[in-house]
Amino acid sequence: MNKCGLWGMVALLFIFQTFTSVARAEQGWPRTVQGANGAVTLQQPPQRIVSTSVTLTGSLLAIDAPVVASGATAPNSHLADGQGFFRQWSEVAQQRHLKRLYIGEPSAEAIAAEAPDLIIVSATGNDSAIKLVSQLSAIAPTLVINYDDKSWQEVVAELGRATGHEAQAAQRVQAFDAREAALKKAITLPPQPVSAMVWNGDGRAVNVWTGASAQGKLLQQLGFTLALPPADAQQGHSMGQRKDIIQLSGENLATNLTGKTFLLFAGDDKTAQSVLSNPFLAHHAAVTNHQVYALGIDTFRLDYYSASNLLARLEKLFVKS
Template sequence: MKWTGFRQLAVILGVFFTLTASAHAADGWPREIKTSRGTITLQHAPQRIVSTSVTVTGTLLAIDAPVVASGATSPNTRIADAQGFFRQWGDVAKQRGVQRLYIGEPNAEAIAGAAPDLIVVAATGGDSAIKLYDQLSAVAPVLVVNYDDKSWQELAQELGQATGKEDQAAKAVARFDAREKAVKASIHLPPQPVSALVYRPDGKAANLWTPASPQGQMLQQLGFTLAQPPANAASGQSQGVRKDILQLAGENMAAGLNGKTLLLFAGDKNDVQRVEGNVFLSHLPAVQGKQVYALGDDTFRLDYYSASNVLTQLEKQFSSH
């Protein structure tokens, strides 16, 4: 009788664990995520995500991913708050208790100290911690993502798949897309094509957004045409291999800014005045025609929050009503 009882118990437990495993699998876990550094396996939906990229943090917050800590940039600047978090989502991070790990240079000990079950690393850019990949992989699975060759919407969907926040990512994208369509229908485009750029404070150089950049893609979706700079306009590359920007300097800056309208990202009205007052740019059709517009300080990196702010700026400056 006892043996029969044990057998029955074993069968019951076997059925229980089988059902549990099946339910787990049906819920999408474990899942394998392909990255540029290979495939990682996540056993369950992450509960403690550490973002080493201040650029990617905004998109993680937009899809309600459980971010517990993030790298930061220099605090109290035009683009960053007292924490060194981007102003467009700094309040959201504060509400959710996101901790600052470090400012600038990635710190492996600080990252490990946050006890993450997923670490998000940018493959390129000034906020990339890719050089710490091997160290970080010993702490938790490391998700390497690119943000320089895709829109924030594509990045949101990629992050949603990795974090189990697919539905939240889809909703964020749908909200934005609906507003983008409304703005597109409500604005009157300035003279085309346009040069979309970040103007350096010293006035000696600029970064031109390419069609592959999130900024370039967003403008094209809104109906803007990006000007094609001369083939010899590029001044070189920095921050690794970048697909989203073309660096312009010296004489090449004026030659590369050949759009009939200049759209200044990461800029305000003061930047418009500086561009218009630059003697080396005074001959440009966009400058002579007073077709220089600022799209806000928080648009150097686009996420759900800053992209929404770009829509607001475009609506204000080019409203057809």
């Protein structure tokens, strides 16, 4: 081999080694993760994660991230167990010995007492501790995740990157996507478009899921078409802060629900009966044609666990045996 050929091989080897080293550095630690509040640099894989968002805790559990404690919602409700953890992952939380930090209002003192090396905060929603981010950042690296404009798959991918559990996140997503694709081939869609919503009590207030929501994204991936309220009714985006819901209320509720089918998230058979018997909706096509379906109490927030349960319910409702 002549010198030109030898030096050429050496140069190629050097380039390959350099590229490999850079790739490993990008995949390894320290790493910088982009959150909704800016970039956060993590020196090593976190070992003690505290979640201030009960919504995001389920996604952390799904990818086997070392979450040791979490904020909670009101306990012993139709959504939550005795700890205030969502029922769809309650059993997993017990197996992992997940600790409840507080109910509702976040406590920086309780968070600090757990000696976290990563704190997870949601950007929106009732479980957001966004006002405490500066204070929490003095305790440990604090990552803000915005879940109101993402599918649950996008959320777990983001959390996987932050925790070093990319492989677990990818496995969950791939298995779910395969199941979803199989369901799409087998499903017989009800009359389209659909009003996908959360029916609150007597129907005086309704939250309609948009295409930006995890619920809306999942339905669209399955071939559903979302029915949105008229433009003049779309002013109720939770004071403009949230992209996933449109809030409806008042005497124009029936005309603002434009779907031929009603899909009731965070609802059961009693919820469906409440809709069917509501006098303001008595002449709505979805009601008169009995195209009203409850999709389960645990679908109020979608994570891997509740989304998997949702696929099972949709299969039961819309796949002909």
